Amino acid sequence: GAVVSQHPSRVICKSGTSVKIECRSLDFQATTMFWYRQFPKQSLMLMATSNEGSKATYEQGVEKDKFLINHASLTLSTLTVTSAHPEDSSFYICSASPRQGTNYGYTFGSGTRLTVV
Amino acid sequence: AQSVTQPDIHITVSEGASLELRCNYSYGATPYLFWYVQSPGQGLQLLLKYFSGDTLVQGIKGFEAEFKRSQSSFNLRKPSVHWSDAAEYFCAVVPPRGSGAGSYQLTFGKGTKLSVIP
Numbered sequence: 216g217a218v219v220s221q222h223p224s225r226v227i228c229k230s231g232t233s234v235k236i237e238c239r240s241l242d243f244q245a246t247t248m249f250w251y252r253q254f255p256k257q258s259l260m261l262m263a264t265s266n267e268g269s270k271a272t273y274e275q276g277v278e279k280d281k282f283l284i285n286h287a288s289l290t291l292s293t294l295t296v297t298s299a300h301p302e303d304s305s306f307y308i309c310s311a312s313p314r315q316g317t318n319y320g321y322t323f324g325s326g327t328r329l330t331v332v
Numbered sequence: 333a334q335s336v337t338q339p340d341i342h343i344t345v346s347e348g349a350s351l352e353l354r355c356n357y358s359y360g361a362t363p364y365l366f367w368y369v370q371s372p373g374q375g376l377q378l379l380l381k382y383f384s385g386d387t388l389v390q391g392i393k394g395f396e397a398e399f400k401r402s403q404s405s406f407n408l409r410k411p412s413v414h415w416s417d418a419a420e421y422f423c424a425v426v427p428p429r430g431s432g433a434g435s436y437q438l439t440f441g442k443g444t445k446l447s448v449i450p
Binding site: 219221249256257258259261264306308310321322323324325326328 | 366368373374375376377378422437438439440441442443445
């Protein structure tokens with residue numbers, strides 16, 4: 216089945232630094248990737264949708280200059296948290312779809328626990 | 333507001349007992365429906381999905397779900413729960429086309445935490 220690899224699984228960084236999270240589709244080409252944020256004991260909130268080769272579409276309230284998303288290839292999308300602050304600490308999850316459309320399903324990465332100290 | 337609702341925040345069942353997790357949606361038309369499971373600190377695993385056709389859907393790990401249009405529900409069931417089923421369960425939808433919501437984007441319910449008593 217489709218596999219999405221997300222790396223790193225955990226990261227601790229100092230306030231003010233930037234952190235990059237990678238999301239790779241291992242055995243399929245992901246036309247569309249989604250980035251979610253999950254607060255403790257809460258649901259997943261969609262942050263942005265990225266399509267290969269184009270700019271990401273951010274959800275309302277998500278700062279695009281803070282959460283930089285790059286989807287330069289059909290197998291890799293990255294989320295960079297710039298100038299991280301403690302309030303950015305959260306669980307970030309990506310998902311990927313072979314093409315835009317639900318018939319092909321969504322596969323999720325295993326998530327990244329970001330802690331900003 | 334158009335949304336997906338999981339009324340139960342936390343459910344506790346004994347091992348071997350049956351399970352039903354509730355999910356309701358509020359859209360004018362039938363959305364695409366999904367159930368995912370999340371173990372602590374992990375990503376999400378798809379249990380099953382419904383697009384159309386047979387309203388009783390079989391999934392992995394012995395789970396099934398039944399779509400009921402009249403109740404706008406898509407409840408998840410399992411006849412006999414195992415201790416390893418303890419996790420967080422999320423119902424998710426992709427809104428129907430023309431509903432005004434973002435296309436192809438999953439919207440999640442708040443989740444139901446399942447605890448299993450040995």
